[in-house]
Amino acid sequence: MPNHVLVPFDGSPLAERALRYACAEYGSESITVLYVVDENSDETAAAGWGDHPSEWDDWLDERRDHARDLFTVAEEIAGEKDVQIRTGVAVGQAAEMIVKAAEEYGADLIVVGVHGQSRLEELVVGDVARTLVRESPIPVTTVRESDDR
Numbered sequence: 449m450p451n452h453v454l455v456p457f458d459g460s461p462l463a464e465r466a467l468r469y470a471c472a473e474y475g476s477e478s479i480t481v482l483y484v485v486d487e488n489s490d491e492t493a494a495a496g497w498g499d500h501p502s503e504w505d506d507w508l509d510e511r512r513d514h515a516r517d518l519f520t521v522a523e524e525i526a527g528e529k530d531v532q533i534r535t536g537v538a539v540g541q542a543a544e545m546i547v548k549a550a551e552e553y554g555a556d557l558i559v560v561g562v563h564g565q566s567r568l569e570e571l572v573v574g575d576v577a578r579t580l581v582r583e584s585p586i587p588v589t590t591v592r593e594s595d596d597r
Contacts, residue, residue, distance in 0.1 A: 462561030
């Protein structure tokens with residue numbers, strides 16, 4: 449049984465499902481919810497900052513505010529199972545930052561949501577969950593999206 453579970457959380461239904469699973473299965477353990485600000489994949493990155501350093505700082509502040517909003521949702525989900533969570537924000541490439549955060553927080557399990565994909569999609573489309581499964585030094589539990597959409 450893990451002692452500390454890390455759940456990457458971006459507010460998507462898939463991330464919510466992974467958090468619900470983690471709370472149900474490991475609620476008596478320590479759970480940290482992590483939001484990663486990834487300038488390469490964040491939908492606001494291109495419009496959020498320019499060449500001036502203050503624009504970058506303002507954009508990062510806005511993304512941290514966004515993370516706080518997401519953590520409110522995460523706390524509500526955890527509250528459904530009467531589970532207390534910790535939260536954290538990392539800035540960088542998502543998979544790399546999740547592995548680094550797991551080490552920093554002392555996590556011994558990562559729980560992440562995955563989309564059901566065809567074999568062709570798996571070969572063509574790269575995603576954070578697949579990278580974590582391949583490269584994480586600690587176990588990764590994947591939670592598939594629900595078929596009852």
